[in-house]
Each structure stands twice: as C-alpha cells, then as structure tokens.
Amino acid sequence: MAELHPVCAPLAFLLGTWQGTGTGVYPTIEDFSYAEEVSFTHAGKPFVAYTQRTKDAGSGLPLHAEAGYLRPQEGGRVELVLVQPSGIAELLEGTVEDQNIQLASNAVLGTGSAKPVTATERRFWVEGEVLYSSVAMAAVGLELQPHVVSEMYRLS
Amino acid sequence: MAELHPVCAPLAFLLGTWQGTGTGVYPTIEDFSYAEEVSFTHAGKPFVAYTQRTKDAGSGLPLHAEAGYLRPQEGGRVELVLVQPSGIAELLEGTVEDQNIQLASNAVLGTGSAKPVTATERRFWVEGEVLYSSVAMAAVGLELQPHVVSEMYRLS
Numbered sequence: 023m024a025e026l027h028p029v030c031a032p033l034a035f036l037l038g039t040w041q042g043t044g045t046g047v048y049p050t051i052e053d054f055s056y057a058e059e060v061s062f063t064h065a066g067k068p069f070v071a072y073t074q075r076t077k078d079a080g081s082g083l084p085l086h087a088e089a090g091y092l093r094p095q096e097g098g099r100v101e102l103v104l105v106q107p108s109g110i111a112e113l114l115e116g117t118v119e120d121q122n123i124q125l126a127s128n129a130v131l132g133t134g135s136a137k138p139v140t141a142t143e144r145r146f147w148v149e150g151e152v153l154y155s156s157v158a159m160a161a162v163g164l165e166l167q168p169h170v171v172s173e174m175y176r177l178s
Numbered sequence: 179m180a181e182l183h184p185v186c187a188p189l190a191f192l193l194g195t196w197q198g199t200g201t202g203v204y205p206t207i208e209d210f211s212y213a214e215e216v217s218f219t220h221a222g223k224p225f226v227a228y229t230q231r232t233k234d235a236g237s238g239l240p241l242h243a244e245a246g247y248l249r250p251q252e253g254g255r256v257e258l259v260l261v262q263p264s265g266i267a268e269l270l271e272g273t274v275e276d277q278n279i280q281l282a283s284n285a286v287l288g289t290g291s292a293k294p295v296t297a298t299e300r301r302f303w304v305e306g307e308v309l310y311s312s313v314a315m316a317a318v319g320l321e322l323q324p325h326v327v328s329e330m331y332r333l334s
Contacts (some may be wrong), residue, residue, distance in 0.1 A: 065240040069263040073245070084221040089229070089245035091263040093289065101289040103261040107225040107247040111259050111267035113289050129287050133249065133257040133269050
C-alpha cells in the first residue's frame with residue numbers, strides 16, 4: 023500500500039468503502055429510495071478516486087453510478103471531476119473542513135443524448151460513524167434544488 | 179450477473195479486463211513507457227463502464243488513471259464521458275464498427291488547477307487477441323498529435 027500523499031490528508035476521513043441507503047426527490051419524477059455503496063481510494067498520488075453505485079431499494083436493480091477524482095488544493099480548497107453513465111460530466115470546486123466537503127459545479131456538460139443538467143451542489147460529511155452524501159441539481163429547466171441524500175456506514 | 183443490454187452488443191468485444199504495455203510521446207515531455215490495465219464492465223444497463231490505470235514501466239509507480247462510461251447510440255454511434263485525476267473531463271463522440279471504436283472530443287474541460295487540454299481523439303480496437311488503445315491530444319497550446327498507444331491482452 024502506498025502512503026497517503028500529504029495533500030490528501032484532509033480527505034483521509036473518507037478513505038474506504040461505505041454502504042447505506044438514500045432517498046431521492048425531484049419535481050419531474052416520483053420519490054424513490056435506494057441502496058448505495060461508495061468507495062474512496064488513493065494510490066499515493068495527490069488525488070482520491072471516488073466511485074459510487076446505487077440499487078433500487080425494492081428490486082435490487084442497478085440505478086445510478088458515478089466515478090470521479092477529488093483533487094485537494096491549497097487553503098482547504100478541493101476540486102472534483104465527475105462522470106455519470108447518463109452522459110454527464112461535472113467539474114466542481116469547493117472546500118473541505120472538519121470532515122465536511124462542500125462543492126458547487128463550475129461546469130456541467132452532457133453528451134448529445136444526455137438530459138440537460140445545468141448546475142449541481144454536492145456535499146460529503148461525516149458525523150460520528152455516519153457518512154452523509156447529498157446532491158442538489160438544476161436540470162430539465164428547473165432551478166437548483168435538493169435531489170438525493172443518503173447515510174452510509176463504513177464497510178472497510 | 180445481469181444480461182448484457184442489447185444496445186451494448188457492439189461493445190461486447192471489449193468486456194473484461196486487459197493488461198499490457200504502452201509508450202507515450204509529446205513535444206513537451208520525454209518519451210515514456212508504461213504498464214496498463216483497463217477494465218470494461220456492465221450492469222445490464224445501456225452503458226459500459228471503463229476504468230484504466232497505468233504504472234511506470236521501470237519503477238512500477240502509478241502514472242495515469244481515468245474512468246468513464248461508453249454509451250452506445252443508434253446507427254453505430256457511441257459516446258464516451260471520461261474523467262482523469264489531472265482534473266480533466268472529456269465528452270467524446272464517434273463510431274463503433276467491427277471491433278473498432280473511434281472517438282473525437284466535443285468538449286474538454288479542466289478544473290482551475292488542470293493543465294490546458296483542448297481536444298483529444300481516442301481509439302480502441304481489437305485485432306486477433308490484442309486490444310489496442312491510442313490517444314491523440316492537443317494540449318498546452320500545441321496541435322492535436324499522437325500521445326500514447328498501447329497493446330493489451332485479455333486477463334478475464
């Protein structure tokens with residue numbers, strides 16, 4: 023195992039695999055609930071790799087996935103580059119402080135076949151043993167608003 | 179194991195894990211060689227997840243990584259959304275035909291701390307038992323030109 027790159031120290035609280043459940047809302051769809059697994063790994067370099075997968079809470083069928091890289095910067099700043107199989111790529115910037123990461127999109131891009139998403143805000147924060155994750159989204163012409171929130175516990 | 183989504187049939191030749199070696203060139207850096215592992219997986223949904231990691235051929239230290247999703251479209255078209263830990267996100271579109279995927283970037287975006295990359299062309303193609311992968315790149319103000327090419331064999 024490589025040693026954690028010093029610039030990644032503020033993200034050390036995330037490292038590992040977490041599992042839990044979440045709920046989703048948006049004006050254009052029915053409310054939904056899901057099982058989620060996220061993983062944060064490092065290779066000794068100045069970034070942390072992030073992957074996420076969700077399954078329908080009832081059927082167990084795969085719902086969403088995403089993959090990206092967290093890039094810590096000076097002064098408690100952090101960047102996230104992220105892609106989703108729906109054809110969306112996001113560039114986000116924000117802060118990490120006291121086990122709390124807050125990010126807002128600088129740019130959201132979609133392929134020709136992707137639904138129009140114009141902005142997102144994302145948070146990851148740990149309280150006690152729980153990792154919380156939330157996404158707010160401006161999509162299909164609507165304003166930025168809450169979309170999903172989840173609670174996960176560390177698997178490894 | 180989920181059944182392959184029918185729209186992913188043209189990408190079935192990629193599914194699995196492949197390992198091999200590659201070489202890289204660019205006017206602004208010294209030539210380099212590397213060991214590479216790529217993985218193409220599916221979850222029964224209409225996309226294929228792609229991950230890649232490379233290591234320095236001499237030292238074994240991690241070099242590059244990327245992650246993304248291939249999205250087959252009608253008429254032999256395919257989209258790729260891709261992120262790299264260097265802070266780059268790419269949206270590419272192109273074609274898949276006879277085990278040959280050719281993609282060109284529609285958009286390349288970088289975070290505030292990323293090096294300027296303005297365009298890429300990517301190919302994945304299989305001949306016999308070999309998966310070839312190549313990337314051409316326009317970066318740091320230079321024209322689109324060959325950057326890396328690799329040959330890999332199927333592990334699983």
